[in-house]
Amino acid sequence: MPWVTDIHPEKTELDSCVQCGLCLPVCPTFRLTGRETASPRGRLQAMSAVDQGVAVVDETFARIIDFCLGCRACEPVCPGLVPYGRTLEGARAEIDAQLPDRERQLSFLLGRVVPSRRLLDLATGLLRLAQSVGLIRLVPARMRRMVGGVRSLWGRGRATLGHAGGSGVSGSVGLLVGCVQDEWFRPVNRAAVTLLELAGHRVEAPVAQTCCGALAAHAGKSEIAARLAERNVSALSGYDQVVATAAGCSAHLAGYAHWGGASLAGRAVDVTVMVSEAIRSGRLPQVDGDRGPIAVQDPCHLRHAQRVTREPRRILEAAGYEVVEIDPAGMCCGAAGLYTMLQPEASSRLGAQKAAQVRTTGLTRVASANPGCEMQLRTHLGDDYEIAHPIEWYLRALQSGG
Ligand code: SF4
Ligand code: SF4
Structure with a gap:
C-alpha cells in the first residue's frame, strides 16, 4: 500500500483529471517556471504514480508537492471537477507521515x-x-x-475573544476570531462584531474556540488539524451561522466535513458574505458620499476556494468607493499560509508581481480580505499604502459619513 494515512488522495479523485491542461495557464507556479511538475496536472500525475505503486513518497515527490501554493486557482477552470485542494491536503499528510523528519x-x-x-x-x-x-x-x-x-498592526484594540452582544433579531453568529487574525489583525474582528450587531445579529466569540486548523491542514499536520477542528465544532455549536473574518479560515471551516466537522461546515460563512447580504437586504445602510477609487485584491481562498468575488466589491461600493480591479485573473500574491516561510523565492516573486499590479493603478488604498495577503502586500508595497479589509473600509465610511 503506497499510502499510509486515511486521508490520502483517492483514486476516484485522481482519475477525475482528464489531463486537458486547462489549469496550466491559471497556475502561478507553472507560470513562474513553465515546468509540468509545477502544474496542477503534473502534481496530480505524481500523486497517481504513487497511488498506482510506480512511485513512492520520497524527497522528489515532496518537492513537487511543497512547491504548490494551495491557491486552488486550478479548481474553477477544471472540467473534471478535480477536488484539487482536498488531494493536496491528502498528499501533504502523506509526506508528513512517511517523511517525519521534515519540518x-x-x-x-x-x-x-x-x-x-x-x-x-x-x-x-x-x-x-x-x-x-x-x-x-x-x-x-x-x-x-x-x-x-x-509591524504596525499587532496588539491593537479590545479583545474579541469572550465577546457577547447584539439583539439577535437577525439570528445568532458564532465568531471564529482566528489565531493570527485576532492577534495581529484584531480591528477586522472588532469591525465584524460592530457591523453584524448593527445588522441585528447576536454575536458571540466563545473562549473555548481555537485556531481553525487551516495552516496545519495545508502543512500536512493532519492530526493537529483534526484536533483543532474537533475543539471548534464543540465550541461553535448552537449558532445559526459561524463567521470567520479571514478568507483562509472561512474556506477551511467550509471544508470541515473532511475533518469530522460536517455540522459546522454547513453553517460556515465568510464575513464579506454576511455583511454584503445585510447591505443588500437593507439591514446595513448605503453610506452617503463619494470616497474615490480603491484597488481591490482577491484572496485565493475567497475567490477560488469559495467563489466569492461580488461581495467584497458590493461592500466597498456601498461605502462610496469606486472599485478598481488590479488583476482580472486573480493570481495568488504568494502569501499562501506558510509559503512565505517555506518557499521564499517564489513567494517573493509573486508578491512583487502583485505589488506591481497595485502600483499600476496609481492608487495607495487597497482592500484585501485575508491577513496573509495583507501582510504580503505590506511587505512588497511599503508604508505609503493603506491596506485594510473591505469591512474596515466600510465601517470607516459609516463612522465618518454615515
Ligand atoms: S483542468 Fe482539471 S482535468 Fe484538466 S488537467 Fe487540470 S486538473 Fe486535470
Ligand atoms: S493550487 Fe495553485 S499553485 Fe497549486 S496547482 Fe493549483 S493553481 Fe497551481
Whole structure:
C-alpha cells in the first residue's frame, strides 16, 4: 500500500483529471517556471504514480508537492471537477507521515504555539520587542519574512475573544476570531462584531474556540488539524451561522466535513458574505458620499476556494468607493499560509508581481480580505499604502459619513 494515512488522495479523485491542461495557464507556479511538475496536472500525475505503486513518497515527490501554493486557482477552470485542494491536503499528510523528519519544528509551531492564546501572546510580545529595539535580525529568517509586513498592526484594540452582544433579531453568529487574525489583525474582528450587531445579529466569540486548523491542514499536520477542528465544532455549536473574518479560515471551516466537522461546515460563512447580504437586504445602510477609487485584491481562498468575488466589491461600493480591479485573473500574491516561510523565492516573486499590479493603478488604498495577503502586500508595497479589509473600509465610511 503506497499510502499510509486515511486521508490520502483517492483514486476516484485522481482519475477525475482528464489531463486537458486547462489549469496550466491559471497556475502561478507553472507560470513562474513553465515546468509540468509545477502544474496542477503534473502534481496530480505524481500523486497517481504513487497511488498506482510506480512511485513512492520520497524527497522528489515532496518537492513537487511543497512547491504548490494551495491557491486552488486550478479548481474553477477544471472540467473534471478535480477536488484539487482536498488531494493536496491528502498528499501533504502523506509526506508528513512517511517523511517525519521534515519540518519537525512546524509541529510545535502549529500544534502548540498557534492554537494557544497564551503562547501566541507571548510570541507576539517577543516579536514586537525585537522589532522595537532593533533586534529583529535575531529572529529566524523564515519567521522574519512572514511577520515583516505586520509591524504596525499587532496588539491593537479590545479583545474579541469572550465577546457577547447584539439583539439577535437577525439570528445568532458564532465568531471564529482566528489565531493570527485576532492577534495581529484584531480591528477586522472588532469591525465584524460592530457591523453584524448593527445588522441585528447576536454575536458571540466563545473562549473555548481555537485556531481553525487551516495552516496545519495545508502543512500536512493532519492530526493537529483534526484536533483543532474537533475543539471548534464543540465550541461553535448552537449558532445559526459561524463567521470567520479571514478568507483562509472561512474556506477551511467550509471544508470541515473532511475533518469530522460536517455540522459546522454547513453553517460556515465568510464575513464579506454576511455583511454584503445585510447591505443588500437593507439591514446595513448605503453610506452617503463619494470616497474615490480603491484597488481591490482577491484572496485565493475567497475567490477560488469559495467563489466569492461580488461581495467584497458590493461592500466597498456601498461605502462610496469606486472599485478598481488590479488583476482580472486573480493570481495568488504568494502569501499562501506558510509559503512565505517555506518557499521564499517564489513567494517573493509573486508578491512583487502583485505589488506591481497595485502600483499600476496609481492608487495607495487597497482592500484585501485575508491577513496573509495583507501582510504580503505590506511587505512588497511599503508604508505609503493603506491596506485594510473591505469591512474596515466600510465601517470607516459609516463612522465618518454615515
Ligand atoms: S483542468 Fe482539471 S482535468 Fe484538466 S488537467 Fe487540470 S486538473 Fe486535470
Ligand atoms: S493550487 Fe495553485 S499553485 Fe497549486 S496547482 Fe493549483 S493553481 Fe497551481
